[in-house]
Amino acid sequence: GQSLEQPSEVTAVEGAIVQINCTYQTSGFYGLSWYQQHDGGAPTFLSYNALDGLEETGRFSSFLSRSDSYGYLLLQELQMKDSASYFCAVKGRYSYKLIFGSGTRLLVRP
Amino acid sequence: SAVISQKPSRDICQRGTSLTIQCQVDSQVTMMFWYRQQPGQSLTLIATANQGSEATYESGFVIDKFPISRPNLTFSTLTVSNMSPEDSSIYLCSVEDPDLGGRANEKLFFGSGTQLSVL
Numbered sequence: 001g002q003s004l005e006q007p008s009e010v011t012a013v014e015g016a017i018v019q020i021n022c023t024y025q026t027s028g029f030y031g032l033s034w035y036q037q038h039d040g041g042a043p044t045f046l047s048y049n050a051l052d053g054l055e056e057t058g059r060f061s062s063f064l065s066r067s068d069s070y071g072y073l074l075l076q077e078l079q080m081k082d083s084a085s086y087f088c089a090v091k092g093r094y095s096y097k098l099i100f101g102s103g104t105r106l107l108v109r110p
Numbered sequence: 111s112a113v114i115s116q117k118p119s120r121d122i123c124q125r126g127t128s129l130t131i132q133c134q135v136d137s138q139v140t141m142m143f144w145y146r147q148q149p150g151q152s153l154t155l156i157a158t159a160n161q162g163s164e165a166t167y168e169s170g171f172v173i174d175k176f177p178i179s180r181p182n183l184t185f186s187t188l189t190v191s192n193m194s195p196e197d198s199s200i201y202l203c204s205v206e207d208p209d210l211g212g213r214a215n216e217k218l219f220f221g222s223g224t225q226l227s228v229l
Contacts, residue, residue, distance in 0.1 A: 033216040042202060042220035043153065087152060091216050096141060097168075098216055100153045 002026040004088050004101030011107045012078055020073045020104045022088035032064050032071040033089040033098070043087065046073070075106070083108045112137055112205050116221025123193055123228050130189045131224045133203035138183035143218070144176075147200045156201075159186045193228045200225050 004024045012018040022032065031050035035043040049055050049064035049071060061074040075082055088101040113136040123129050133142065141160055145153040157167040157178055165178040179187045190197050201224045207217040 031216060035218075042222050043218070044220075045207075045217045048216055089216065096158065097155055098143070098218060099155070103152045105150075 002029070002090050002092055002099045004090060004099065006086075006088060006101045006104045008102065009105045009107070011109060013109050014078055014080060016078050017074065017076050018078060018106065020075070020086050020106065022071045022073075022101055024069050024071070024088070024090055024101070026069075026090055026092055028093035029090045030093060031090070032062070033091075034060075034062050034073045035087045035089060035100070036084050037087065037103075038084045046086075078108050080108050080110070082106060112139065112208055112219040114203060114205065114219060114221035116203055116224060118224055119222060120225040121227070123226065125194055125228060127193055128189055128191045129193065129226060130187050131201055131203070132187050133185070133221050135184045135205055137208045139205040139208050140183070141206065142180065142186040143204045144178065144186075144188045145202045145204060145220075147202060147223075149200075153202065156188070190226065193226075195228045198226055198228045 006022050033048045034046040036046050037043040047062040049062050052064050054061055054063045059076045064071040085103045085105050087103045089098050091098045115134045117132055141158050143158055144156040146156050147153050155168050156171045157165045159165045159178045159180040161180045161183050175191055177189045202220050204218045204220045206215045
């Protein structure tokens, strides 16, 4: 099976940079995804890393290291609207199911 | 992309009753996924619904408690049966991005969720 661990909560100030880590255990997988969920809202897709390295999408970047079973989401120039929960997720290579990590609640302060 | 209409958005139900949640997708999709999310927690997959076959349930979830219908490629329902306060949660349906192909498709679109409270 798969398991993904994330810090439960991270706090940062507006304009700063924050990194949300994800460590995983899985017996083969395609890549690592990240989702954002605001309170009361549905999860929305942010990014996907199929290969090792950094993928950049605007203020958000995501990184994957398969050798270290580790990835992270990097948020730059933090804005108040970035306050949300962030989930990493994987789909096992022999599975059709997307399994989500424990989630990290990000609080951005003025 | 995909747009999912999920209803009801919320409901308050009495113990022992049942609630059926509906999801309508604006495009044809092979699989529809039903997740449960307790307040402040992660998403837990309940089952996967395929058109024309019985749903596949995850460990800890059974068909008698969470019967699922999938009559066509754009619609599915999840029923929460014989409810107890422990069933109070948010229920979400989701689909993979129909514009992407392949087994590595990890881009899910979600319905807006059903917040269920059982008294």
